[in-house]
Amino acid sequence: MQVNDTTILDLKPRLKTALIGVIVSRLADIANDPIRFDLQKKEAAKGLGVSISAIQKAVKKLIGDRKEAETKARLDREEAYEANANPPPRGDRPVPEGVSSIDPENILEMDEPKTPGPRTVDGPVIEVSPFLGKVSWQAWEVLRAHNEKTPEFFRFGNEVIRINSDQYGVILKPQNVDRLRHVLGRLASWVKTDADGNHKAILPPEVFLRDMLADPEPPLPEIEQVSSVPVLTEGGSILTNNGYDPASRIFMQSSIHLAPIPEHPTEKEIKTAAVFIQEPLTDFPFEWEADRAHAVALFLLGFVRHAIDGPTPNHLIDAPVPGTGKSLLADVLLTPAYGSNKGIVTAANDDDEWRKRLTAQLVEGRPVINIDNVRRPLDSGTLAAALTASVWEDRRLGSTEMIRVPVRAVWVTTGNNVVMSTELARRTIRIRMDPRAESPEDRTDFKYPELLKWVRENRSELVRSALILIKAWVSAGKPHPAVHPLGSYEGWTHVIGGILEVAGILGFLENRKALFLESDFEGQAWRAFVCAWWEKFNSEPVKASDLYEVTNEIEGLPLGTGNDQARKTALGKRLGNQRNRIIGGYRIEKGGTGHKSIVLWKLVPSEKKSEKFPRGKEMTPPSPPPYPEQDGTRGFNGGGLEGMSEGPFDPLQTPSQPPPPGNGSSYRNGWDGGGGGVKSAILGKKNSPGEFLEEEDI
Structure with a gap:
């Protein structure tokens, strides 16, 4: 309904009165359509030169008159029916008298002007209207203006997050409807305009908050990592300024004061x-x-994580007995880079629970995920996937919506004689300690009895020392280390291995094969199975059911807990998964088909020359650090750094006794961590630390 105000005002009084009646009648007809009614009443008020309030009163009066007339007509029909009169048909009801009659001259009397109320809101105002996009845009503008003064809202993957900080550190808090309402309800005043143009304060409506969270590209800067210390960026520079850095997408909030770094x-x-x-x-x-080199690698990782293109491995801090100091070592290595901002989780029982726990940690951008005190064999496809992922995707709990966030966490696992599946062992480096004592918690001969306190007090100097080593590596041209890279972690090998090599710290990745042999319970079981298979059947093609008899002598094969027939079927499937794989020097191949087309399996000796690999060097006698203010009575257990003076051997647990020869009993016979019935005899002959192990010996 288009109205031209100039034409109406110029009409003769009679025509103007008739037109007003028509306009009010039409507005009454569309009163049930709030959007059309809202738009057209404003046009009518403008064209007639009256207020919106007057139009609304006229329409309301007309609607009331119509309802009153219809009620009177209904009562008349009921009265006639009761008097045995024939009521008029429903489709032919008489038009109630006065329904369309409204005195147009009185419409101006209804226009009772009201004094606008005082405006009581300060700051940005978000005016609510039926236009969803317009209101959401106003809310985004409020957040952007706030971010220019105090950057705290960002995009983390496909999540809208807010920087939250407390005494323990900084985390990324995903925003939901309640959290967004809390913020926007304080940053701006949400108002709705009434019929007289006055602002009425309201709470932020949920429909607009949900629309903002559903935006696939919210107008916010991207963030990938939070830091509490200066760190190495992907471009090779060290970020030293607090706040958000758009180039590296790092938010740094540090209170550490450092001396100049050369x-x-x-x-x-x-x-x-x-x-x-x-x-x-x-x-x-x-x-x-x-093991010592890998401890230093974990210490350095917090300062260079963002510069590593790709995932980083799990760091297993392992020992044969409780009380060795595994959790303390984790704290000592992580505190300089992260302070108290370390997320601790326990091992889950199944993959679904692993998924929930890891997603909860990753979606908040936790810089460290510490799987503490592992007490059972570690086997999880979900954890293995997270360890090699650069981006984590998972379904939001209680919803079908998918979460997609970058993975920048440092992974740590602690436990006693931890064993794990093949896929996890391949993604892990080990930091092994052996106190060679029955009760290591009874030790008293510590150089630093309150070690964690010492680390906190010397945190700034530890941070500066780490940055000096990083600067030295960058200054040298970021050289690659002289080691074969760890599969799936080539970027990590380049950065961490390069820094350790420039620093003169030896031993990087030298024990990775030993970890794979001793902690890989699944691989241990398969090597024992293949060995027993070859001894009984040699290269003869056999059925899976024949091999099932061999499995009775081997514990640890994942065949389930069903009856014999179910376990035989599981063995056949497992053999299919291992097809063409070389285990213990033998290749598992299909040997054709037997009766009723049953698949046969056979072993073929591998023609490839056996790979030799070092066990790694045993820790050399300690040397005191070159600090004049220290008495030097307790040096490093095997520092091995060039230029360090030699000192008397002083093992921590048994200061009056020399260490046992060779590898130590725990390395050979300490297989009590849950590896099933796989005996240490699988390793074959004992080798000295300087010798090599061959796959034939396994």
Whole structure:
């Protein structure tokens, strides 16, 4: 209904009165359509030169008159029916008298002007209307203006997050309807305009908040990582300024004051920094030189995680007995980079529970995920997938909506004689300690009795030492280490291995084969099974049911807990999964088909020359750090750094006794961590630390 106000005002009074009646009648006809009614009443008020309030009163009066007339007509029909009169048909009801009659001259009297109420809102105002996009855009503008002053709202994957900080650190908090209402209800005043143009304060309506969260590309900056210390960016520079850095997409909130870091560290500065970052490790009984190197690798990872293109492996802190200090070592290695901002989870019982726990940690951008105190064999396809993922996708709990966030967490696992599946062992590096004592918790000869307190007090110097080593690696041209990269973790190998090599810290990745042999309970079981298979059947093609008799001698094969027939079927499926794989020097192949087309299996000796790999070097006698203010009575257990003076051997657990020869009993016979019935005899002959193990010996 288009109305031209100039034409109406110029009409003669009679015509104007008639037109007003028509307009009010038509508005009454569409009163049940609020959107059309709202738009057309404003046009009518403008054209007639009256207020919206007057139009509404006229329409309301007309609707009331119509209802009153219809009620009177209905009562008349009922009265006639009761008097045996023939009521008029429903479709031919008489038009009630006065239904369309409204005195147009009185419409101006209904226009009672009201004094606008005082405006009581301050700051940004979001005016609510039926236009969804317009209101959401106003709300986004409020958030963007707030972000320019205090950056705290970002995009993390496909999540809208807010930076939350407390005494333990900074986390990314995903926003939902309630959290968004809490923020926008304080950053702006939400109002609705009444008929007289006055603003009425309201709460932020949920429909607009949901529309904002559903935006596939919210107008917010992207974030990938939060940090509480200066870190190495992907471009090779060290981020030192607090706040959000758009180039690296890192938000840094640090209270650490550092002395200047040399742009090109000297050899002396490099050695001093390398020694100092190992000072907190003095009281830990590392089993091999590689274990100590991996501890330093975990320490450095928090400063270079963003510069690594791709995933990082799980760091297994392992020991044969409780009380060795596994959790303490994890705290010591992670506190300099992360403070108290470390997420701790326990091992789940199934993949569905793993998925929930990992998603809850990753969606908040937890910088560290510490799987603490593992007490059963670790086997999870979900965890294995997370360890090699650069982006994590999962269904939101209680919803069909998918979460998609980047993975920038550092992975740590602690436990005693931890065993794990093949897929997890391949994604893990080990930090093994062996106290060689029955009750290591009874030790008293610590150099730092309150070690974690010492780390916190010296945090700034530890951070500076780490950054000096990183600067030295960058200054040297970011060289690759002289080791074969760990599969799926080539970027991590390049950065961490390169820094350790520049720092002169030896042993990186030297014990990865030993970990695979000793912690991989699934691989242990298959090697024992193949060995027993070859001894009984040699290269003869056999059925899976024939091989089932062999499995009775082997514990640890994943055949389920059903009856014999179900376990035989499971064995056939497992053999299919291992087809063409070389295990213990033998290749599992199909040997044709037998009676009733049953698949036969056989072993074929591998023609490939057996791969040899080192066990890694045992820790050398300790040397005192080159610090004049320290008495040097307790040095590093096997520091091995060039330029460090030799000192008397002083093992932590048995100071009056020399260490046992060779690898130590725990490395050979300490298979009590849940590997089933796979005996240590599988390893064959005993080798000294400097010798090699061959696959034929396994």
